[in-house]
């Protein structure tokens with residue numbers, strides 16, 4: 001079974017939003033990019049906008065799609081689909097996460113990320129590097 005999970009690399013003033021999963025979830029207290037599994041007949045973008053509304057109660061604008069990061073759970077393959085995003089509203093309310101942090105790209109490594117997210121961080125840094133030469 002393949003499970004697609006769009007997630008948001010949300011940028012603001014050069015920092016990125018990192019979110020800590022709650023203690024009762026799968027991957028308890030691991031850090032992740034907010035997002036979640038798609039519902040039936042949803043596009044990746046629709047699902048991501050819905051999940052961010054549910055989890056953070058804010059609106060986003062979706063930008064560049066980054067490469068998939070795949071994690072094999074044994075019984076399912078999680079395909080993390082990261083998108084670089086901007087906030088369109090700013091009053092974040094946490095409904096599911098333990099906490100969030102805004103960190104500069106070089107600070108991200110210090111957190112205990114969900115395994116699949118390490119590749120996302122790498123892809124994001126590659127993306128930033130390319131932006132410099134546009």
Ligand SMILES: Nc1nc2c([nH]c(=O)n2[C@H]2C[C@H](O)[C@@H](COP(=O)(O)OP(=O)(O)OP(=O)(O)O)O2)c(=O)[nH]1
Nearest residue numbers: 005007025026032033034035036037078114116117
């Ligand atoms: N949203 C999100 N999920 C991630 C990331 N990295 C990562 O391995 N995952 C995993 C955790 C979950 O197993 C799945 C996302 O599922 P979800 O957020 O919609 O719901 P869930 O905790 O109820 O999922 P589940 O494992 O209980 O099925 O993807 C990430 O950066 N963001």
